[in-house]
Each structure stands twice: as structure tokens, then as C-alpha cells.
Amino acid sequence: MPGVPSDPSWPLAGIPPRLYGRRRGHRLRARQARLLAETLPRLTYRDLDFAAGAAALWLEVGFGGGEHTLALMAAHPEVAIIASEVYEQGLCSLLGRLVPEGEEATAPLPPRLRLWPHDARELLLTLPRGSLDGLFLMFPDPWPKARHAKRRFVHPAMLPVVHAALKPGGFWRIATDDPTYQAWVEEVLRPSPLFTAPPPARTRPPGWPPTRYEAKAIAAGREPLYWEWRRP
């Protein structure tokens, strides 16, 4: 699979194959260990069969605690969603909301949800072309230092990858409160013929669920911007 550090076939010229964010936090409690060992394998994305008959297919990159994913699922039960997160505590947070304690191996799971507990860039590289109707990138890690720009999810090398994975007319939602990343999104995406968008909104558009990072940012006095890019 592309994306493993030793894989010489990593095709994203100019950006590193390794992921720089945290995968592990504090030691897992017993319940969290069971969620990862028993529930996660039952929900892990393997192929697109789970999306057969769904009205659309969406991918969320870096879902954090999963509140935004769960709100999307509740509002759009007809849509199949792949939700990606690499941080174990985040995965446990979402899984813990789906499964009662003691039923980690047996509780029924939402049929139209799959999790990708790896770098979302790897998944985007392997999805069939034109398979996604929408991509969500909510408050990505900003990596504000210029020398870390290659670690940002929004990157010139990613544009053709996202473009290929989206259907014509598909959307790419991006929200960020970081001023460096806000300017970066405009700098990277605005000149590209692969995507088009109106100017970003300064308040969360209707139909966009809130996220945990957004709440923290607003409480700290920062001002998020919200874009909806489209593949023409």
C-alpha cells in the first residue's frame, strides 16, 4: 500500500509519506482497548461494497472526536460515509458513542459508516477515480511554520489526488481558524483549475455541523473561515 514510509512508490512528489501528527496519547483504558481490538475491525473500511445503494459517498479527513461525523450521519442517513482518523483516542471517542460498554464485539453498527484508521492520503490514492461525492477537511492540523508546509493536508501535490477521487461536481469542504492556513488555502487552491469556490464564509454555513476544534477556536477569539470547493 502506498504511504508506508519505506514504500518507494509513494507518488506524492514533494510531500513526505510519513504522517507527523500524534497516533497515541495517554495509555488506553480497558474499554478503549476493547473498542480498538473488537469494534474497530468490524467497522474498518475495506472496499466500497458498503456504499452500494447509498445516495452518495463522503469522506471525512481527521474527524477528531467524531462529533461532526455523527452529526452528518444523523442528518444524512441515506449517505455512506468513510471517516478517517489516526489518533487512537479520537477513534475510541467515536467508537464509544456507537457501542455500549460490554458490547464491543457484538453491538450492531451503522451499516453506512466505515472508519479508515490510517493516513487519509493513502486512502485517497487508492479509491477508484470519481468515487466521492464529498470530502470534509474540518480544522486540519495547521503546521503554521513555513518549513512544515509539506506536512499540511492542503498541498499542491494533493490537489490532483483529491480531484481524481471526487466526482465531477463533487465538493471539498475546508474549515480552519489558523490565519496561516487560511492564506495557504487561498494560495494553493484559488489559482488551480481543478477546483472552484466562492469566497469563504465567515460564519458556519447552514447544514455544516459544528466541530470540537471550531468551538475551541471561537472560544479563544479566533475566526474560522469556511470554504466549499467544487470539482468543476
Ligand SMILES: C[S@@+](CC[C@H](N)C(=O)[O-])C[C@H]1O[C@@H](n2cnc3c(N)ncnc32)[C@H](O)[C@@H]1O
Ligand atoms: C486539529 S484536529 C481537528 C479534529 C476535528 N476535525 C475537529 O474539527 O474537531 C485534526 C485531526 O486530524 C487528524 N489527522 C491529521 N492528519 C491526518 C491524516 N492524514 N489522515 C487522517 N487524520 C489525520 C489528527 O489526528 C487530528 O485528530
